[in-house]
Amino acid sequence: MEKPLLAFTNKGIYCSAAKVYLDPWKPVDNAIITHGHADHSRWGNNRYITHHRNVPIITHRLGEIEVSGREWGETFTINGVQFSLHPAGHIIGSSQVRVEYKGEVWVFTGDYKTENDGISTPFEPLKCHTFITECTFGLPAFKWVPQDEVFSAINEWWAQNRSEGKTSVLFGYSLGKAQRLLKYLDTDIGKIYTHGAIENMTEVLRPLVDFPETSRITPETKKEALLGNIVLAPPSAHGSSWIRKMVPYETASASGWMTFRGARRRRAIDKGFVLSDHCDWQGLIESITATSAEKIICTHGYSDIFSRYLREQGYDARTEETQYEGELAELNSTKEEITSTN
Amino acid sequence: MFCFVSNTYEMKTFAALIKTLDSTNKTTVKVTALADYLKVANDADKVWTIAILSHRRPPRPVNTTLLRAWASELANIPLWLFEESYHIVGDLAETIALVVPSTASSSKKSLTQFLKEMIALKSKTDTEKKAYLFENWNALDYYGRFVFTKLITGSFRIGVSQKLMTRALAKATGLDEDVLAYKLMGNWDPNTISFQKLILEENKSDYLSKPYPFYLAYAIENDVEDLGDVSQWSAEHKWDGIRSQVILRNNELFVWSRGEELVTDKYPEFEKFVGIIPNGTVIDGEILPYPKNQIGTFNDLQKRIGRKTVSKSLLEKVPVILKAYDLLEWEGVDIRNKPFSERRKLLTALYREIHTAKSNLENQIPLHLSETMHFTTWNDLTRERERSREARSEGLMLKRKDSPYLVGRKKGDWWKWKVDPLTIDAVLTYAMRGHGRRSNLFTDYTFALWQENEEGKKELVTFAKAYSGLTDAEFRKVDAWIKKNTLERFGPVRSVKPHHVFEIAFEGIALSKRHKSGVATRFPRILRWRHDKKIEDANAIQDLKELILAETPKAIETKDSSKNIIE
Known part of the structure; x- marks a missing residue:
């Protein structure tokens, strides 16, 4: 053969x-x-x-x-x-x-x-x-819904959290998902902060794509500065000590797995957006x-x-x-x- | 967070409520969402919402076999593909809602209308049922479809406890939480009762069959000596049966299980109470199996649970008794606020009167007293606790002598102090995908122990399944390992390379012909992952059998002795 x-x-x-x-x-x-x-x-x-x-x-x-x-x-x-x-x-x-x-x-x-x-x-x-x-x-x-609908829902969620005086923490893989989310976040709502892993990768990609402005979270970042704003973080940051600085916060994950009610609950995430x-x-x-x-x-x-x-x-x-x-x-x-x- | 859309009478509003309840882990958010809904929904929808969230739903109008077949037909996929999806999603209604095509149109019907239709649907033909399902699956959006199908298939497990619902109802109506808990217990039909009658009206005759909310204890966390002055406490065994309330009112008997199920017909033994225990009496106790005039194992009781009608031979083989713990109502008066010691005095007197009456001697009354123990130091109790298994109990219950009978699970006055579980080291051999929040992860495991086969070779024999006890992080690790070390696949089940050893804990153990290992364990769960052990170090079936011998009751209790009663 x-x-x-x-x-x-x-x-x-x-x-x-x-x-x-x-x-x-x-x-x-x-x-x-x-x-x-x-x-x-x-x-x-x-x-x-x-x-x-x-x-x-x-x-x-x-x-x-x-x-x-x-x-x-x-x-x-x-x-x-x-x-x-x-x-x-x-x-x-x-x-x-x-x-x-x-x-x-x-x-x-x-x-x-x-x-x-x-x-x-x-x-x-x-x-x-x-x-x-x-x-x-x-x-x-x-079954995915068009991304415009998902991003409207994400921005609505962010605006709602901001109105309640909370920080929004949105999880997405540091290469790919994070930049896709970043591209469509509505900067009229507030500022976009990033976890170091995401900021590093985004810097690499900035010459290729026009992204909104971001601020890297460092040990010097003040808790008050984050309030009402959105933080992009890799999924592994959930439940780590790093995230404690964001209190009070709401968490969300954007992934195809969020199709399942069980997947969101398993990770104890407040909200799931289906985006793959x-x-x-x-x-x-x-x-x-x-x-x-x-x-x-x-x-x-x-x-x-x-x-x-x-x-x-x-x-x-x-x-x-x-x-x-x-x-x-x-x-x-x-x-x-x-x-x-x- | 929870906003109402257009018309609050539409099913949409209810679906939005369920979505809010399902998408938060925060109790306060749930209570607020539910209370807000209960303030604005119409009365009929309110009653149905309360019913659904307390697991009272109309009988299933369509069986799940038909539901699966029709859903896969509407989704235009083969049935096997639907079944595979169901295994992975883990919830039937969710699977149906996901695979059926979405449409933009929306239904204007109310929750109550949907439920009335579902009740009527039960007696319709299959053709009519199918048409009804197709029409509504097509008319609802994804979440509405999920809620609609959930109403047809089963109850909502969305982290809304009876307690949470009662809190929300209290918040919405301004009524007392404990009073509401009482009103919601027992038998009421959401299809006929009004909100006025169920919640708002004060009506004595309705209360004939109503049990009181059970008082539940937390497990003791710290050193028992932290409970303070030992003389303030009463102790008795924590019996391993079905916690129940036996009610005698107006020459009628009602037996309620802790799950708020009316089980009177399942335990005809208790009919003997009528005419002997006076009207206006409510006893809190434990239904226990009593074969050969001694307390049996939970395994014995299993034969009675789930049987609606009991055959004569089963009644003879596994009769039951009520081990009485407490007296909640006496001479028609709610005495839950009296101190425990006073309630016990009344209970003991009642017990003695029944068992000394001449007419009752030949007619064995299946009422036993859960004896309180005699002790003077915490050390005495520690020793009693260690002997619990010999008495076929799960450990001790400690109750403050002056404690009232509270509602629900409360800390402080009552504590359960269970014996340490039995443990054994076993090998992971099979895994299955979990359900609900664990769908898509292999979290349901089968464990095996060593046994010599006929040729004298050691082989692994399945002895128990367990699906709790590991952290989410550990489950993810085991899951990843399973996916890489699968030997064979049988639908949702995978056999895996014998490699990992886990310490399995369980409450009880009994010989069993139904199990391949010859042994049945009660409430097995994973205690920890023994990274330090190789599969050769796991235990043998023989070790398990030796545990049975070690815990067989030594002194067989033939009669309900009262020598330990201190009151």
């Missing part, structure tokens, strides 16, 4: 014809990286190829690495295999990887979403034979249809359930185990995130 163009190995998704890995989870020589989240861009690879908007992100996160940036749609050939990066709409600089060899086309999505968030280049579906898709939210229970950087159920189905692919490989998320559904719809669909975590990283993020980037 002929070797598949992309194979799932213990190091990552491997193109043997080109000797290149996509988003490897163990150190390799050549890695093509879809985006800057820790589960997709790891330490220790010898050479990184990624979209040029992701270059500042991964060099900020990984330090001194050998990395080359590419344009959207720019084809680069390695050992006769043609690669190109295409927008995934997940976070700033996030790509899908298109791989073509001897007329066969595979596309690996990394993480993606179909809604245009206004800061990431919008997702573009690509025709392919085999589509490797994430399915973090691959259940019909997940991944596809919802309908988004996944529409994307798959748009690729015209017959073979679908489901990676992280509700992959068993989603691939079974696809098989019933007539696709040749299967699940492959990877070490990608999707938004689970957001749900269960640990202290690590704070300490490593503070």
Whole structure:
């Protein structure tokens, strides 16, 4: 049997014809990286190829690495295999990887979403034979509402808290979600303060996107200065001593997981906003249809359930185990995130 | 925080209330939201709201099998996919509300109208039921759909206790909280009773079957000696059965369980009280199994719980008695404000009178007294507590002699002082996703102990399930480990690599034929994660069985002795 163009190995998704890995989870020589989240861009690879908007992100996160940036749609050939990066709409600089060899086309999505968030280049579906898709939210229970509605609700919540003399603490992952929230906060309501991890990442991204003004919270920040204003913090800051300075405060989380009443209560958060950087159920189905692919490989998320559904719809669909975590990283993020980037 | 939209008579207002209650962890916010609602809602909606929040809802008009099938049909997904979603979401109404497509239209019906329709729906045909559900699922927005489906499937678990609701009601009406708690107890039908009659009116004849709110104790936290002068305290066993109130009024018997369930029919033994215990008497006590004239285990009582009609053979096999703790009403007068010692004196006198009357001798009356102990020092009590298991009790109850019978859980006058739980080290073998706030996390665990099989090899045998006792952070750690160390998947259940050892605590233990391990444990829960232990260090089934031998009652109590009674 002929070797598949992309194979799932213990190091990552491997193109043997080109000797290149996509988003490897163990150190390799050549890695093509879809985006800057820790589960997709790891330490220790010898050479990184990624979209040029992701270059500042991964060099900020990984330090001194050998990395080359590419344009959207720019084809680069390695050992006769043609690669190109295409927008995934997940976070700033996030790509899908298109791989073509001897007329066969595979596309690996990394993480993606179909809604245009206004800061990431919008997702573009690509025709392919085999589509490797994430399915973090691959259940019909997940349905996103347009982000305008979510941001109105977030700003309303902030204004309400301010009128009650409280500080609003809004949790979002420090790369991606935090900047998306920041972009749409209404600065007429008050000032925006940031946790150090978020401020650092936002500084890296300011040359790429026009963001409202923010103030970093430091040990010198006065409690009174925060009152009535909003604080953007990574989820791991919840329940830490850092947050005590904000008293009296209301907490909220913005995540796809906030769809579940249980998820909000489990984290003892006052309010949950359903806002995700991944596809919802309908988004996944529409994307798959748009690729015209017959073979679908489901990676992280509700992959068993989603691939079974696809098989019933007539696709040749299967699940492959990877070490990608999707938004689970957001749900269960640990202290690590704070300490490593503070 | 809680704002009313347009017409307060619409279901929308109720849905907004539920949303507010469900999206805060703060009691004060909940009380305010509920009180504000109770001030503006119409009377019929008020009565229904009180009923729903105190778990009185109309009988389920549509069974859940049909609900699932119809919801998946409307959502245009296969049934298995609906079921998988349900496993992950963890709540049926929430799952239905999520998967059914959303529409912009909205219903103008009131809460009461919805409930009246649901009551009428029960006797309709399946076709009519389906049409009704489709119509309303389509007419409501996401949260309205959730609340509507919740009303059909079950009660709301949104952190609103009876106490919280009573507080809100007191705030809205200006009436006394304890009086309201009393009014809300017992049997009343939200479909027929008016707010005026339920809450506002003073009407004696309604109170015939009404129990008093139970007084509940907190567990003792500090050293028992901190309670002060030992002579001010009374002590008795904390019996492990069903806390109940037995009411005799107007030649009728009413038995209420602590869950405010009228259970008179489940325990026909107590019919003997009628005519023997005078009218105008309310006794607080514990229903206990009494097979072979001795107190049985909770496991014995399990055979009676949940049976509406009791067969003659079961009555003979597992008869029950009432262990009386307290007297709340005597000669038709509420005596809850009298000191405990005085109430006990009356109770003891009543008990003695019943058991000395000639006519009662051959006709065994299933009323026993929960004996108060004789002691002079806290040390005496400490020793009594250690012997609790031998008497088949869970520990001791300490009651201040001059304490009135209060309403609800209150600190100060009564304390429960349970024996330390039995513990054993067991291996985690299976995990299942939790429900409610733990949906999407593997938090329900199955534990196993070692046993030698026929070939003399050691193997792990399941002995208990537990889903509480770890912190949220620990649950997240175990959850992450489970997801990476799954061996097999069976629907929502995963078998995992035997690797982690947990110390499991439980209250009681009994031999059981229904369990693979041959042993049933009572209220198992996780005490701690034993990072320091390897699976080889976990206990064996045999260790568990030895615990049974160690706690079997030594002195078998055949008659209700009264030698320990000090009053």
